[in-house]
Amino acid sequence: MISCDCNHLTYPEQNVTIPNSKTIEATKIAIEAGFHHIDCAYFYQVEEEVGLAIRSKIADGTVKREDIFYTTKAMEKCKDAGLAKSIGVSNFNRRQLEMILNKPGLRYKPVCNQVECHVYHNQKKLLDFCKSKDIVLVAYGALGTQRIKKWVDQSSPVLLDDPVLGDLAKKHKRSPALIALRYQLQRGVVALAQSLKENEIKENIQVYRMAVGIGVLK
Numbered sequence: 001m002i003s004c005d006c007n008h009l010t011y012p013e014q015n016v017t018i019p020n021s022k023t024i025e026a027t028k029i030a031i032e033a034g035f036h037h038i039d040c041a042y043f044y045q046v047e048e049e050v051g052l053a054i055r056s057k058i059a060d061g062t063v064k065r066e067d068i069f070y071t072t073k074a075m076e077k078c079k080d081a082g083l084a085k086s087i088g089v090s091n092f093n094r095r096q097l098e099m100i101l102n103k104p105g106l107r108y109k110p111v112c113n114q115v116e117c118h119v120y121h122n123q124k125k126l127l128d129f130c131k132s133k134d135i136v137l138v139a140y141g142a143l144g145t146q147r148i149k150k151w152v153d154q155s156s157p158v159l160l161d162d163p164v165l166g167d168l169a170k171k172h173k174r175s176p177a178l179i180a181l182r183y184q185l186q187r188g189v190v191a192l193a194q195s196l197k198e199n200e201i202k203e204n205i206q207v208y209r210m211a212v213g214i215g216v217l218k
């Protein structure tokens with residue numbers, strides 16, 4: 001499964017400001033293209049816009065509410081109140097997951113753990129552990145992140161320019177982005193794919209339509 005992220009972020013240090021209307025539009029495009037899992041977080045301050053877009057796509061019959069997974073990070077009380085389907089955690093390592101799973105009186109175990117995961121940092125051990133506990137690993141940074149200057153060393157390699165991804169892309173006549181997403185899909189990881197661009201959103205959903213496995217990436 002891949003998921004879409006149409007979050008709006010403002011980065012003053014990069015002079016990047018995306019209007020909220022763009023978030024609404026991109027979320028609608030993503031749902032129309034077939035995305036059912038929309039990632040969000042309080043940090044981005046666009047929960048209202050994403051909610052409006054989802055509501056409008058439910059109203060026009062494109063999707064049903066029960067088919068949408070809208071992941072903000074939730075807690076047990078929200079689930080009790082019927083406000084959340086399931087509970088997920090983020091950036092938990094194995095030890096932290098074990099602490100939660102062994103918590104006395106735990107009522108709802110996390111169904112997913114969202115962590116940085118991509119071809120340069122494939123989280124193999126954590127993935128194996130999550131699978132053994134029926135926790136879905138959700139990958140962020142699957143396309144190499146937005147490379148925000150504040151957080152990413154700009155001299156680090158650009159994931160989508162990786163020569164191995166490039167060779168596989170040529171071989172399968174697909175883009176490096178699709179190869180990076182397909183890699184996650186094949187190993188049972190839910191990959192987030194952040195974009196506000198219609199062509200990219202529509203391209204990313206093609207990951208399900210790749211006829212062959214990409215094979216060699218381990």
Ligand SMILES: NC(=O)c1ccc[n+]([C@@H]2O[C@H](COP(=O)([O-])OP(=O)(O)OC[C@H]3O[C@@H](n4cnc5c(N)ncnc54)[C@H](OP(=O)(O)O)[C@@H]3O)[C@@H](O)[C@H]2O)c1
Nearest residue numbers: 005039090140141142143144145146177192193194195200
């Ligand atoms: N839990 C956490 O701590 C945490 C931390 C970071 C991020 N996240 C979440 O992770 C998700 C993914 O965000 P991310 O920042 O990690 O980014 P990402 O998905 O790894 O990469 C985003 C970048 O990929 C590019 N892209 C998307 N589709 C493409 C395509 N088909 N071809 C070429 N380039 C493409 C976009 O380029 P353009 O700029 O050209 O559109 C964008 O710059 C978000 O939902 C975010 O909320 C969570």
